[in-house]
Amino acid sequence: MAIPASRKDDKIVSGKRLNGIRRFWRLKHMWLGYLGEYSGIFYAAAIALMIFSLIIQARLNSLVKKYSDVPVASGKDANTCVREMLQSNEVYGVTIDHVSGSMTDNYNPRNDTINLSDTTYGKNSITAVAVAAHECGHACQAHSNMITYKIRQLIAPVASITSRFSVWIAIIGVIIMSSAKSYEMSDLGYSISTIGIILYSIVVLFYLVTLPIERNASRRGLKAMKEFGWVSDDQYAAAKKVLWAAGDTYAVALASSALTLFRLLLMRNSRRR
Ligand SMILES: [Zn+2]
Numbered sequence: 412m413a414i415p416a417s418r419k420d421d422k423i424v425s426g427k428r429l430n431g432i433r434r435f436w437r438l439k440h441m442w443l444g445y446l447g448e449y450s451g452i453f454y455a456a457a458i459a460l461m462i463f464s465l466i467i468q469a470r471l472n473s474l475v476k477k478y479s480d481v482p483v484a485s486g487k488d489a490n491t492c493v494r495e496m497l498q499s500n501e502v503y504g505v506t507i508d509h510v511s512g513s514m515t516d517n518y519n520p521r522n523d524t525i526n527l528s529d530t531t532y533g534k535n536s537i538t539a540v541a542v543a544a545h546e547c548g549h550a551c552q553a554h555s556n557m558i559t560y561k562i563r564q565l566i567a568p569v570a571s572i573t574s575r576f577s578v579w580i581a582i583i584g585v586i587i588m589s590s591a592k593s594y595e596m597s598d599l600g601y602s603i604s605t606i607g608i609i610l611y612s613i614v615v616l617f618y619l620v621t622l623p624i625e626r627n628a629s630r631r632g633l634k635a636m637k638e639f640g641w642v643s644d645d646q647y648a649a650a651k652k653v654l655w656a657a658g659d660t661y662a663v664a665l666a667s668s669a670l671t672l673f674r675l676l677l678m679r680n681s682r683r684r
Pocket residue numbers: 545546549625628
């Protein structure tokens with residue numbers, strides 16, 4: 412986002428005349444979240460996303476609860492379904508384990524284990540079977556040649572590190588820019604901030620590849636539910652709602668990370684002298 416030349420010149424002139432009070436005023440604006448001329452767009456998007464994410468989370472919780480007490484038509488429990496699905500996909504060597512908590516289910520590619528939570532392990536509810544089939548979908552992905560899954564596995568450890576400090580690097584750069592007394596110092600702040608922004612982009616990229624992988628795992632699980640007749644037609648529709656609502660939380664995570672990236676860019680650009 413380029414600042415028009417005339418405005419940039421204004422900033423340079425006023426920057427030279429900054430006294431203590433005005434410098435303080437600029438810093439205060441920064442902590443109030445001043446983001447330049449695009450502040451309005453950012454805050455409108457942030458509020459919309461917050462409301463959207465609350466709705467999605469509430470919907471997921473209510474669907475999970477609603478179908479946690481309804482047993483599947485076949486009466487088969489989550490563990491049996493997972494074994495059946497693994498066998499039909501010719502995926503061997505996967506362990507099924509029990510993990511404490513509710514909705515803490517996951518597939519761990521490091522030890523090739525499907526971890527099923529208290530509400531899933533050995534349970535035969537629609538929610539339990541749907542969640543287990545989804546996690547089994549991840550195990551099938553890991554055992555296939557799915558390129559996006561492999562990319563995600565490569566990015567995951569890097570994103571987990573950069574997510575911890577990249578935002579702070581960008582903010583430190585912005586602080587240096589805001590309090591810089593020379594153009595060299597301001598440029599240094601700009602460069603530091605840019606490094607933070609590039610590192611944070613890896614986090615956004617991670618969520619970008621995660622979303623289609625999550626949808627794909629749900630599709631694999633739903634296909635098995637239908638093929639093996641674990642559920643009735645009505646129950647299939649219910650399972651689909653649960654898995655799609657769970658997938659929506661990843662869409663929110665992606666939107667939220669993209670918004671954070673947008674914010675960092677605005678913070679950096681609105682302080683450029
Ligand atoms: Zn998943």
